Amino acid sequence: MQRLVQLALDLFDPPGPQERAAGASPSVAGLPTEKIKPERPVALIDKAQEAPETGASAALPSAAPAPALASLLSPAEFRHPQANREVLLGDALVAYALQRVRRRSIGFTVGADxxxxxxxxxxxxxxxxxxxxxKSGWILRKLNESRERQQRIEGGRIAWGHGAQLPYLGEALTVVLDPTHGFIGKGGALHGGSEDAGGTSLRIGLPHSASPAQIRDAVQAWLMRDARRHFTARLDHFAPLLDVRWTSLRLSSAQTRWGSAKADGSIRLNWRLLHYRPAIIDYVVAHELAHLRVMDHSPRFWGTVATVVPDYPVLRNALREQPAPLWE
Known part of the structure; x- marks a missing residue:
């Protein structure tokens, strides 16, 4: 039986009923599927889950030739934690989680699991x-990309202790425990700079006997204070350029979203953005402020973003390809 297979990849999650009622912007990192009317009873819709990202929709050509499987099969087994069925795709064994649902099409998602x-x-x-x-070629490619991304994330896990390193505004930052300094009201202080041989350090007023959890919490508290300062300055910079007015800023610790905006001018930004270089932060800030003019991800919205961040596609891709470090 000839089967029409549909593929669509959209990097944004449209607002649900409650979000629309509240005037909330779509998620920066959502992953919906584009609906295409099938010509046959069974259609196939796929989507790849990534780490927190932003992006415009990109159609995957259904007629594109599959990549050489030999380059995709290392290792040649992919197993979902809730797998209840297996299929051989080329030479790769794929154990997948199958769920029966009330819908008119077959949908599949490639994610970290x-x-x-x-x-x-x-x-x-x-x-x-x-x-x-x-669609084995596309599935295997996405499975490999997802596995490689997870390996990069695991490799970037922070080992909390004296001398721990983490990215700060795109540069390496070294944590230094300094029990002789109280850092009253600040919790810590930056020292040095990229031009110094030792680089930039964040000195925290904790003893060397402090536990990893204590060090992590102290660093997070400092970063959240600094994130509020940095984000506020950038919101104040871009708001007049976009002719909008923001009313409040809340910091988020969400795992799947970098930011959101509501029609009342309230902005939410993920403090972990402070790991990224300033240009990427500016893109996310401008993205959310642009939603105060256009509450969707239409061409008009992207045109609005481009007026203040013309290279937003490059920055959006960089945000997607550079996972934030694991804190736990």
Whole structure:
């Protein structure tokens, strides 16, 4: 049976009913699927989950040739933690999580855990496997990309202690425990700079016997204070340029979203953005302020962003490709 297979990849999650009612902007890192009317009863819609990111929608050509499987099969097994079915895609064994749902199409998601498939109850298992094999090249490529990303994230896990390193505004920052300094009201202080041989350090008033959790919490408290200072300055910079007015700023610790905005002018930004270089932070700040003029991700919205951050596509991709370090 000839089967129409649809692929769509959109990097934004449109606001739900409650968000629309409150005037909230779409998620910066959502991952919806684009609906395409099927010509056959079974359609296949795929999407790849990434770490917190921003981006415009990009269609995946269904007729594109699959990449050479030999370059995708290292290792040649991918297993979802809740896997309940296996399929052989080329030479790679893919154990995926299959969920039966009330819908008219087969959907699959490639994320950090692996391949998850949602299919109508009336679709046979063989039809599900056949649909996955038809797009095996795309699935394997995304599985490998997801695994490599997770490895990069794990490799960037912060080892909390004296001398711990983490990115700060795109540069390396070394944590120095300095029990002789109280840092009253500040919790810590920056020393040095990129031009110094020792680089930049963040001195925290804790003894060397402090636990990793104490050090982590002290550094986070300092970064959150600094994030508020930095974000406020950039909001004040871009708001007049976009002819909008922001009313409040809240810091977020969300794992899947870098920021959001509401029609009343309230802005929420993830304090972890402070890990990234200033240009990337500016992109996210401008992105959220632009939502005060256009509450969607239409061409008009992106045109608004481009008026103040013309190279936003490059910065958006950099945010997507550079995962923030793990804190836990």
């Amino acid at each position: 692996g391949l998850a498939v949602r299919a109508p109850s009336w679709v046979t298992l063989s039809a599900v496997d056949a649909a996955l094999r038809e």
